[in-house]
Amino acid sequence: xxxxxxxxxxxxxxxxxxxxxxxxxxxxxxxPLADKIDKLLxxxxxxxxxxxxxxxxxxxIAKGEADINQCPPGGEDTxxxxxxxxxVEPKPxxxxxASKPIPLVAVIDENICIGCTLCIKACxxxxxVGTSKLxxxxxxxxxxxxxxxxxxxxxxxxxxxxxxxxPDTWKWPYPVYELHPTTxxxxxxxxx
Amino acid sequence: xxxxxxxxxxTVWVNNFVLSQFLxxxxxxxxxxxxxxxxxxGLATTFVLTLASTLSYMVSTxxxxxxxxxxxxxxxxxxxxxxxxxxxxxxxxxxSPVLHNVLGIYLPLxxxxxxxxxxxxxxxxxxHSFIESxxxxxxxxxxxxxxxxxxxxxxERIAVSDVPxxxxxNAIGLITAGLMALAFMGFSGLVKT
Numbered sequence: 001x002x003x004x005x006x007x008x009x010x011x012x013x014x015x016x017x018x019x020x021x022x023x024x025x026x027x028x029x030x031x032p033l034a035d036k037i038d039k040l041l042x043x044x045x046x047x048x049x050x051x052x053x054x055x056x057x058x059x060x061i062a063k064g065e066a067d068i069n070q071c072p073p074g075g076e077d078t079x080x081x082x083x084x085x086x087x088v089e090p091k092p093x094x095x096x097x098a099s100k101p102i103p104l105v106a107v108i109d110e111n112i113c114i115g116c117t118l119c120i121k122a123c124x125x126x127x128x129v130g131t132s133k134l135x136x137x138x139x140x141x142x143x144x145x146x147x148x149x150x151x152x153x154x155x156x157x158x159x160x161x162x163x164x165x166x167p168d169t170w171k172w173p174y175p176v177y178e179l180h181p182t183t184x185x186x187x188x189x190x191x192x
Numbered sequence: 193x194x195x196x197x198x199x200x201x202x203t204v205w206v207n208n209f210v211l212s213q214f215l216x217x218x219x220x221x222x223x224x225x226x227x228x229x230x231x232x233x234g235l236a237t238t239f240v241l242t243l244a245s246t247l248s249y250m251v252s253t254x255x256x257x258x259x260x261x262x263x264x265x266x267x268x269x270x271x272x273x274x275x276x277x278x279x280x281x282x283x284x285x286x287x288s289p290v291l292h293n294v295l296g297i298y299l300p301l302x303x304x305x306x307x308x309x310x311x312x313x314x315x316x317x318x319x320h321s322f323i324e325s326x327x328x329x330x331x332x333x334x335x336x337x338x339x340x341x342x343x344x345x346x347x348e349r350i351a352v353s354d355v356p357x358x359x360x361x362n363a364i365g366l367i368t369a370g371l372m373a374l375a376f377m378g379f380s381g382l383v384k385t
Contacts, residue, residue, distance in 0.1 A: 003259050003261070004259075004261050004264060007255055007256070007259060007261060007264070008264060008267070008268060008271075011251065011255065011268055011271060011272075012271060015271060015272065015275035016275075018275060018279065019275055019278050019279060019282075022278075022279050022282045022283070023282060026282040026283055026285065026286035027286075028285055028286055028289075052293075056293055059293075
């Protein structure tokens with residue numbers, strides 16, 4: 001019993017002192033800026049920033065090779081802290097790194113609507129019902145939140161509101177195809 | 193001499209640690225997406241495994257066996273392996289920052305690489321001598337590196353080929369690994385151990 005304790009203890013002591021010696025011998029003068037950046041990152045090592053961990057990402061930021069908005073787990077707070085540390089303008093999380101956008105749904109303020117039918121013509125999914133001179137309304141379950149009805153409205157009575165995800169409002173994600181870049185047209189945002 | 197050669201050949205080809213003993217599968221799946229990371233991981237593992245195999249042999253023979261403390265084998269082997277991995281990480285960080293960058297978070301994973309502990313324990317079980325255990329560890333590591341490089345090469349080709357959607361990603365990786373294991377079974381007639 002006692003010999004076991006002594007032997008394991010001395011083995012641990014020998015290996016520990018070896019590691020301690022190696023830590024001094026192989027000490028790397030790290031980049032102090034990268035160290036500071038590394039401390040701000042959440043250390044989840046998730047790799048969503050496209051780097052193989054938080055430390056490589058911190059080094060890439062320090063070298064100016066990466067942007068400060070590539071860390072989804074850290075989110076806004078980390079980005080703000082990084083912007084403060086580096087003295088640069090905060091910027092929203094990159095599109096491919098941001099968490100999925102909240103699905104929006106159009107809502108027509110029925111007190112202001114003058115019944116011009118312009119938004120009905122603009123709606124690509126026929127989610128707006130109503131007729132000339134009569135109030136319009138949005139069928140919530142059909143609305144894709146594309147915002148195409150916002151520009152035509154002459155009285156600005158349409159607003160986009162976040163849609164709460166419930167079993168009856170959940171939609172299958174749209175199939176995503178690789179699109180070849182062409183001349184930009186009206187931005188079309190998709191839900192989910 | 194032939195015995196030593198036999199140990200090397202059998203650990204690299206016949207009783208390959210990854211494909212026929214199924215040890216060390218997590219780095220095998222995790223770090224094999226790109227050829228250069230696979231090579232780096234293989235080299236780091238070779239270094240750690242050879243060292244761990246000999247050191248754990250020494251700990252077992254000269255420290256544990258004389259005092260009849262064989263029941264402490266596993267924990268002291270883990271201690272030795274963890275220390276070697278820590279040492280390797282520091283050494284690589286100092287000598288080759290590029291390799292350290294490439295290996296990133298995978299280097300500490302060698303600590304939990306079951307092939308390393310497996311080799312140390314199998315050394316005791318097979319009652320290897322000092323040189324035999326060193327060769328056994330090196331052979332296991334070389335086999336691991338070989339399989340990693342082969343697998344990474346295949347995966348790089350799979351990444352650009354038209355895989356049916358249900359098989360994409362890890363699914364096709366696992367199927368590939370299975371097919372490789374089948375192919376390696378062909379070596380089992382090579383050496384009788």
